Amino acid sequence: MGVRLDADHRVKGGRSVTSTMPREGRPAPDRPSPGMAGRGSARISAALWRRTWLRATLTLSPPLAWFLVIYLASLLVMLVTAFWSVNPFTNALEHTWTLANFRELFTGTYLSIIGRTIAMAAIVTVTDAVLAFPVAYYMARIATQRGRQLLFTAVLLPLWASYIARVYAWIVILQKDGTLSWFFDKIGVGPVNIGYSNVAMWLVFSYIWLPFMIAPIYAALERIPDSLLEASGDLGARNWRTVRSVLLPLALPGFAAGSIFTFSLTLGDFITPLLVGGANSNFIGNVIYANIGTANNLPFAAALAIVPIVIMICYLLGARAAGAFRSM
């Protein structure tokens, strides 16, 4: 037995660790396995076992079919729909090719909406990065094993807690007679009213996506060996210098990975602009929403939905250059 295991290890060493399952060239044990239900199922199972491609096909085709037939095909239909138009009199979708939707995107109104959305996404991303780094640092470097586990759960829990509940909480907090105004009044600043504004949106977005930023930065920091920091200290770097020259560059992939979420999710959100934003809060998301609902212009909504995709492709290419995918 021992010899066999050794031989096995030598074989395994030559291959990638994960591809150990299909064991071609070695006959399957010919006696039926204990607990096997019947001869028929044993035979089917043995037949499946020997044909890797068959097992691969059987395992992968249902999920792949779902993604190709439903998701990818839908994205393609959306792309095509963006080149169609709506009859202004009958409101019916007309399957004639036109670039009118895209031409409209490049007019001042929509360029300023796109610009405003990108600016908001960028500000939210920076805010979250600043808020997240010390927390991630504390979790990775200072907290005990137990504290780290608790903090990790505490940080990620709000991420899954109802999105609509968390947005609503801020409506209640920021409204005219809300908690924040009351609090500022109590400490002597006087009542504040920042509800239904871009400032409110900035706060809410930063709040909602913050855990997306903490988790990957923590993952990146946790991977840095202590010896690097000690070496930095030995070479005479003061604490701040070590953070700036060693930790931050090594944590960059974590920042990039987190920013993909904070940036992308802000680009497409329409709930927050609609519920928390003010009169001037037209963002990509709620303009798409308006075009599906009241305006009933699906082609233009589709054209507008392509904008975040294009922005994200550019962003992802940039993030890949920064090495973001190594910590995803």
Added chain:
Amino acid sequence: MEGRLARIGLRIWVGGVLLFLFVPIGIICFYAFNSSNVQSWPIHGLSVKWFSVAWHDPQVRAAFLLSLRAAIFATVVALLLGSAAAFGVHRFRFFGREAVSLLLVLPLSLPGIITGIALNSAFNFAGIGLSLLTIIIGHATFCIVVVYNNVLARLRRVSGSVNEAAADLGAHGLFLFRTVTLPMLSTAVISGALLAFALSFDEVIVTTFTAGAQNTLPLWVFGAIRLGQDLPEVNVVVVGVLLLTVVPVIAAARLTGGGGITRGSAAGPRISGG
């Protein structure tokens, strides 16, 4: 390397961020017990009457049942397809594997509105009316990703040598899968399903474009907030939704030692392994 002062500063920062994360949730839970139908702070008195009002509201009840049905079906689909996808991508080497694993995480990395508009365009194009089925299709598409991420992360962590040892001892095929592989994966599969349920039950953005005239519970809340109607009921319903999302996630976190509830990243931070 950090001095005493820096440590204190960091602790204060962490405490502040935790307050930032949890105080709004606490406040909203408090509002559910507001006796008045005026929303101002501090609340006028405590009462549980709005719980009963919300529970007996036929609209809320219908929305709740729709959300529940959508979440259960979407979770079942996600459970089967997500596990199969993780298993396939992890076990087999094939042409286009990288592209497949990228495609599988797309619905959670792109804004939900894109999935929503895409599905809406496709249903419109195919002449499929919006129904419970279209809601389930929309939800399952991103729920698959959650199960996929969880199971894949677990598969990467458990070593293949256990399976090899079992095979050497004569277990193979479905028997090996049922008695060795599945027990090692079970908590990851279950926690993935719990997260999928939580995500589906609460989803607004994709649902907006796949539900048509139907109201799921989050859509009812969204509509009520926009119109400024039934806000005392919203206070209560929102806390209900909160509970129905948080409880499964806490269970999932316990099952996986905390590491399983990262969202969007396949290989979550190694928490328990050190």
